[in-house]
Amino acid sequence: MERRDFLKGAAVLAVAAGVAGKLGGAEKRGGASETEGKSPDLVALRGESPADMFDTGITLFGGIQAFVKPGQSVVIKPNIGWDRPPESGANANPGLVGRMVKRCFEAGAKEVFVFDHTCDNWVNSYSTSGIKAAVEAEGGTMVSGAVEEDYREIDVPKALRMKRPKVHRLILDCDVFFNVPVLKHHGGAKLTCAMKNFMGLVWDRRFMHANDLQQCIADASLIRRPDLNVVDAFRVMSTGGPRGNANSVVRNMKSLLLSRDIVAVDTAGARLIGFPLETIAHIRNAEKLGLGTTKLNTLDIRRIML
Amino acid sequence: MWKYRLLKTLRVLISLLVLLSFAAGFSSLHRFAANAAKGEFLPALLRMVTQLSLISAVFFLVIVAVTLLVGRLYCSFCCPLGVLQDIASRLGKLLTFNKLKYRTMPDFRRTRIIVLVILICCAVGGWMFPLGPLDPYSLFGRNAAGPGQALFTEVNNELYGRIEAIQPLEPRPEFPPALSVLSGVILLGILLAAVWRGRVFCNTLCPVGALLGVLSKRAFAPLRLDPEKCMKCGMCVKVCKAGCIDIRGRELDAARCVGCMNCVSVCRFGALGFHRRPKAAEPEKTAEAADVSAETPLPDKGRRTFLAAAGVSGVAAFFVGRLAGNAGKLQTPANGVPPVMPPGAGNRDDFNRRCTGCGICIANCTGHTLKPAFLEYGLAGMGQPRLSFEIGKCEYECRKCSDLCPTGALRKLSAEEKRRCRIGEVHYYRERCVVVTDGTSCGACAEHCPTGALQMVPYKGHLTIPHVIRDLCIGCGCCQYICPVMDEAGKAVMIHGAAEQTSAADPRTVLEQAQPVQAEMEEFPF
Known part of the structure; x- marks a missing residue:
């Protein structure tokens, strides 16, 4: 298909979906934001800059103002797991995170915190990933996820395996929570996407590995529903993940996915990277927990080429 | 004044x-x-x-x-x-x-x-x-x-x-x-x-x-x-x-x-x-005697006794040193896992002879991995740093210990040398592994492995199981640190320290070569 045809198709689809939404055909999911009914279920963008894609994508959800109200505290939780540079695709795109911080402040956020419970040393991971510099340039605050004192035990009654996780205080205390994973291959969990990013909210990741990882990842997603999942699929590590080795294949997919539905966005991520859904058990487990749907054809999806 | x-x-x-x-x-x-x-x-x-x-x-x-x-x-x-x-x-x-x-x-x-x-x-x-x-x-x-x-x-x-x-x-x-x-x-x-x-x-x-x-x-x-x-x-x-x-x-x-x-x-x-x-010492003293004891010159006899005592204790100390230095050195530790020396230590004998145990590497260890050995190295290495993977691992890009070592017990390593410096080797105990015992996904070890020495290969159904590429392992302990197994005998992956540090293979030559990057996708596959 020619790019132009595709764009046309996408535009027609978008309009059609919009009309369908107005007519009340779009499936409605429970959520906090009042604009939810009008906005799409999933927005997929392709372009040359993750930050610009975010700016375009967020307008379809009613702009950043739909999420961030003046005086609120915002947490952006990117994947900053590794002491690896941006081109490795091991961590979320720093430009994207920086832009999000900027937009949050523009919407009147009181404070914007960024953190991850890193795998490599947190100080090095924050700086090598480029995220620290990008966040601080926009006035955001990097917070450590490295000490147990910052985590509080909570009850997750719906969870099947991880019922009492210790969760980072920022996630429990903030007003707005953006989940910003990077899409990549994962040797153990098969896929790193929105749900897998929740491992960075939890103190004891060994517990998760030891108690049916695929169920624990789904259980973790019950901790708090993100106000928006923003999946960075710009540089996608498609082998040797999640840390990446010397010969890891990093593909330039130049994409960004936005959705409130964590299951849908992970399903789309799996399709994008080309992994069969049935091999990624945590997505199915999460669907069973009622966290979202894997049936992308039932959703209002907007596809945009920049 | x-x-x-x-x-x-x-x-x-x-x-x-x-x-x-x-x-x-x-x-x-x-x-x-x-x-x-x-x-x-x-x-x-x-x-x-x-x-x-x-x-x-x-x-x-x-x-x-x-x-x-x-x-x-x-x-x-x-x-x-x-x-x-x-x-x-x-x-x-x-x-x-x-x-x-x-x-x-x-x-x-x-x-x-x-x-x-x-x-x-x-x-x-x-x-x-x-x-x-x-x-x-x-x-x-x-x-x-x-x-x-x-x-x-x-x-x-x-x-x-x-x-x-x-x-x-x-x-x-x-x-x-x-x-x-x-x-x-x-x-x-x-x-x-x-x-x-x-x-x-x-x-x-x-x-x-x-x-x-x-x-x-x-x-x-x-x-x-x-x-x-x-x-x-x-x-x-x-x-x-x-x-x-x-x-x-x-x-x-x-x-x-x-x-x-x-x-x-x-x-x-x-x-x-x-x-x-003053140029000349008091006339009744010889220059040498004045040097040794300016204040109260020892009588010759006392001086001789002292020198003899010093000599004897020196020789005795030398032999005590040799004995103690070798004591317990070759003994395998209780858990059968040889201790891991910090990168740049080279040969264990050299390391044990050079390190004063000042602990500056321990204090600065990025991965919170180094701690003083007790008897792991034998009597010779008491107080010298060793890696423990209880709460951390040897960070792949970090070279602080070898950079800072003031006594030269650790040789300064280049970034590339450090990434290949083989301080130990992973041993995989399949019978303890979560994938085998519980039949659930894990892969924490491979996830953390920075060199690609641990790979997840197909096991049963969609499950994958760790596989070790020995040539690539540098013994950094990322795998042991994160391994969730709490078996009494130890974790499912354990690092055995090397007595002689060598250089691991270059992952670029060992690992599968990158496939040519596919043409850019025109549309979303959903």
């Missing part, structure tokens, strides 16, 4: 600066500050010899040259333990309203020399352990890296959350209690002695003090007391930390004087100062 007062103020400032940089270096607050350790006497000497380091040679020669010129000023200006003692005695005087006074101390010259000989011979024989807690820098380091840093972390984390600028610090692994108690008790003893009578340790047990004292004795222009000008007022004795001024004999023992310049800044008669030694 004002000139000397200025000099003394300068000494106080410099010494506090030294202590400050050590405090910063050992609390891993400031990386460059930790390099100050390379300027200390014993580390500089060891690194000069073991790594043929030019910079260490310069440090060492400067210390020797200054000592030969004006005496052991090093002990007052640069020694962190010395500064600590000065602070302790100062505090003691404040708290007792000056009831505690310095006074002339007996000369423990023989004790000093014999201790020096024993420690050197022991170390040469292959047993570094006795030197470790008596070398002033290393003793300071052991306490700074252990209880010092633990306290600092505790206070810091207490303030974290209350003061915005403060970042939390992760705790260190637990140290062997026996070693912590040993170095703690020695330090406490030294400080109490300092409160009581000043630099007692420096002139009885300190090997560096003894060695520099021998040089000081031959200094060109050390601090001297001019008997012609001295009015025996005794002001100098009251402020002399080393207790080296004999006011009756109107003499200052250059071998024990630490060059603090307290005396010269209080003498009202100008009787003290840096002066050249």
